[in-house]
Amino acid sequence: MRxxxxxxxxxxxxxxxxxxxxxxxNFAGSMFTYALFVFIFSRVWAGAYAGATEIAxxxxxxxxxxxxxxxxxxxxxxxxxxxxxxxxKSGQVAYLLARPYDFVxxxxxxxxxxxLAEAGVIxxxxxxxxxxxxxxxxxxxxxxxxxxxxxxxxxxxxxLVVSLLLAGTLNYFLxxxxxxxxxxxxxxxxxxxxxxxxxxxxxxLIPIEFLPRWAARLAVWTPFPYLxxxxxxxxxxxxxxxxxxxxxxxxLWIFAAVFLARAVFSFGSRRLSVNGG
Amino acid sequence: MAxxxxxxxxxxxxxxxxxxxxxxxxxxxxxxENRDVEAVKGVSFEVGEGEVVAFLGPNGAGKxxxxxxxxxxxxxxxxxxxxxxxxxxxxxxxLSRCVGAVFGQKSQLWFHLPPSDxxxxxxxxxxxxxxxxxxxxxxxxxxxxxxxxxxxxxxxLSLGERIRCEIAASLLPAPLVLxxxxxxxxxxxxxxxxxRQLLADAARIDDTTVFMTSHDMGDIExxxxxxxxIHHGEVVVDETMKDLRHRALSKKxxxxxxxxxxxxxxxxxxxxxxxxxxxxxxxxTREHSLAEVVRALAAKGELEDITVEDEPLxxxxxxxxxxxxxxxxxxxxxxxxxAGRAAPEALGA
Numbered sequence: 001m002r003x004x005x006x007x008x009x010x011x012x013x014x015x016x017x018x019x020x021x022x023x024x025x026n027f028a029g030s031m032f033t034y035a036l037f038v039f040i041f042s043r044v045w046a047g048a049y050a051g052a053t054e055i056a057x058x059x060x061x062x063x064x065x066x067x068x069x070x071x072x073x074x075x076x077x078x079x080x081x082x083x084x085x086x087x088x089k090s091g092q093v094a095y096l097l098a099r100p101y102d103f104v105x106x107x108x109x110x111x112x113x114x115x116l117a118e119a120g121v122i123x124x125x126x127x128x129x130x131x132x133x134x135x136x137x138x139x140x141x142x143x144x145x146x147x148x149x150x151x152x153x154x155x156x157x158x159x160l161v162v163s164l165l166l167a168g169t170l171n172y173f174l175x176x177x178x179x180x181x182x183x184x185x186x187x188x189x190x191x192x193x194x195x196x197x198x199x200x201x202x203x204x205l206i207p208i209e210f211l212p213r214w215a216a217r218l219a220v221w222t223p224f225p226y227l228x229x230x231x232x233x234x235x236x237x238x239x240x241x242x243x244x245x246x247x248x249x250x251x252l253w254i255f256a257a258v259f260l261a262r263a264v265f266s267f268g269s270r271r272l273s274v275n276g277g
Numbered sequence: 278m279a280x281x282x283x284x285x286x287x288x289x290x291x292x293x294x295x296x297x298x299x300x301x302x303x304x305x306x307x308x309x310e311n312r313d314v315e316a317v318k319g320v321s322f323e324v325g326e327g328e329v330v331a332f333l334g335p336n337g338a339g340k341x342x343x344x345x346x347x348x349x350x351x352x353x354x355x356x357x358x359x360x361x362x363x364x365x366x367x368x369x370x371x372l373s374r375c376v377g378a379v380f381g382q383k384s385q386l387w388f389h390l391p392p393s394d395x396x397x398x399x400x401x402x403x404x405x406x407x408x409x410x411x412x413x414x415x416x417x418x419x420x421x422x423x424x425x426x427x428x429x430x431x432x433x434l435s436l437g438e439r440i441r442c443e444i445a446a447s448l449l450p451a452p453l454v455l456x457x458x459x460x461x462x463x464x465x466x467x468x469x470x471x472x473r474q475l476l477a478d479a480a481r482i483d484d485t486t487v488f489m490t491s492h493d494m495g496d497i498e499x500x501x502x503x504x505x506x507i508h509h510g511e512v513v514v515d516e517t518m519k520d521l522r523h524r525a526l527s528k529k530x531x532x533x534x535x536x537x538x539x540x541x542x543x544x545x546x547x548x549x550x551x552x553x554x555x556x557x558x559x560x561x562t563r564e565h566s567l568a569e570v571v572r573a574l575a576a577k578g579e580l581e582d583i584t585v586e587d588e589p590l591x592x593x594x595x596x597x598x599x600x601x602x603x604x605x606x607x608x609x610x611x612x613x614x615x616a617g618r619a620a621p622e623a624l625g626a
Binding site: 011092095098099 | 345348349350351352369370371373374376378380383385387388389390394395397398401402403404430
């Protein structure tokens with residue numbers, strides 16, 4: 001029995017995106033907070049870089065642009081847990097299950113579709129704020145000119161977009177797995193709180209190169225750097241081999257996260273207990 | 278062939294019990310205690326193809342839980358169910374293509390988008406090709422009068438308009454079975470009347486099996502042909518609406534108004550309401566002959582008006598709901614032991 005087609009999921013994503021874009025004012029809060037964070041961090045880096053041109057291989061301009069890109073997944077893809085948890089606690093999930101689709105795939109399409117609208121708006125804002133604060137990001141291929149430079153910039157942009165989409169996807173499946181633990185204890189917010197803090201520390205607020213060497217070595221074996229570090233690193237220190245490696249590792253973690261989310265759903269949905277009307 | 282079969286279907290939920298006293302939260306965390314709650318206790322019934330059935334019961338009776346088991350959303354703790362010959366849990370995906378559902382308190386429409394967008398998505402979910410969807414949409418727009426707000430965001434629709442869209446949306450994939458959970462909740466009188474007519478038409482035109490819960494007697498009387506009443510997790514009544522109405526026929530409300538004040542008491546019947554010249558009486562026809570009551574009242578003085586009304590069906594349902602046991606509920610209004618109504622007795626003039 002087929003359970004939903006690519007067309008179903010693409011229409012779900014586009015419908016969700018149009019729903020989010022119906023009220024552009026909805027983005028005002030996130031846009032303001034994001035701009036404030038970027039401004040504050042740019043001042044923090046200005047202080048940190050006083051008397052230093054480079055820290056752990058990053059110039060101040062790189063560090064500011066790193067933060068601008070690393071925060072996009074947090075603002076664009078940071079609420080999957082809450083929306084799915086809300087559906088589960090309100091009992092809405094029971095009605096969503098009674099449809100001829102694969103629930104996890106459909107929910108991914110719907111949630112990611114809506115979030116892409118917000119992530120796109122934040123990305124555009126981030127580029128504008130970054131240009132105002134520190135100017136253009138470092139060149140993708142320093143020293144190159146003409147066609148070579150244009151190709152490098154196009155390559156970096158392409159990898160950045162792919163890496164951001166993969167970060168959104170990885171974010172969804174990890175957060176969905178956490179949200180669906182509500183099939184067991186309903187109060188599962190502590191899991192997400194830990195997840196959020198680890199994501200912030202490992203690759204969002206600062207590049208993992210800034211961490212102690214042992215922590216950085218450990219971090220690359222966890223999924224957290226692939227939620228924000230990967231796209232931010234591609235944006236500020238682009239090299240084709242590293243970009244390929246980061247995208248490949250993001251993809252591997254997505255496979256693992258999809259497996260995890262599906263397993264949690266498969267076992268959890270058998271325990272679904274929605275009492276009352 | 279039966280469209281829906283429930284065979285000793287039961288559902289038990291396990292709920293956390295919080296101990297009383299100091300440090301209760303800590304003790305509950307360290308040594309959790311659970312209590313089993315039997316939401317549905319072995320209900321059995323069959324619904325034939327094309328039947329329109331009211332599934333009734335007081336709050337907490339197990340109605341929604343039963344519907345969720347029939348849709349494959351919840352796994353039964355015991356017994357079995359079959360809808361359109363499919364096992365709702367094992368064949369959930371296949372079944373979901375053949376059944377529709379409207380839950381009055383939940384929405385399947387996108388709040389900030391017009392209904393047309395939700396219908397397009399539902400068409401994709403049910404894998405209806407675009408031409409078929411447009412043809413079906415046009416038919417539903419016509420039948421449900423959706424044209425004036427087809428392109429208006431759902432948030433701007435009245436509740437009545439939204440429910441019309443919800444029901445039309447649930448009919449888009451032409452379901453063979455339609456589950457309706459309180460479809461008219463919160464609607465005004467006019468909107469309720471419209472929705473009931475649309476539901477009755479949908480059942481008739483599409484030959485859809487309708488399984489509906491509602492607390493509104495108007496919905497049940499206007500739309501359904503049969504009622505299954507569930508109480509304390511058990512089926513206590515399963516009969517046609519005609520038979521259910523018969524339970525009400527044994528009680529009549531007689532109202533009289535005289536031209537001048539009279540003694541309004543009858544030897545074994547006192548008014549339930551009275552003024553100097555008017556009164557109303559609750560007459561159990563198994564205790565008193567209606568003809569004798571009317572004759573006795575006519576003999577009291579010059580009558581200006583007299584009315585005889587049936588007991589509202591709502592009272593019968595309320596009586597069944599307030600029963601303490603299944604046997605008491607089954608007997609309510611039938612004259613059987615436990616019904617609380619005695620055999621007829623003569624009314625002295």
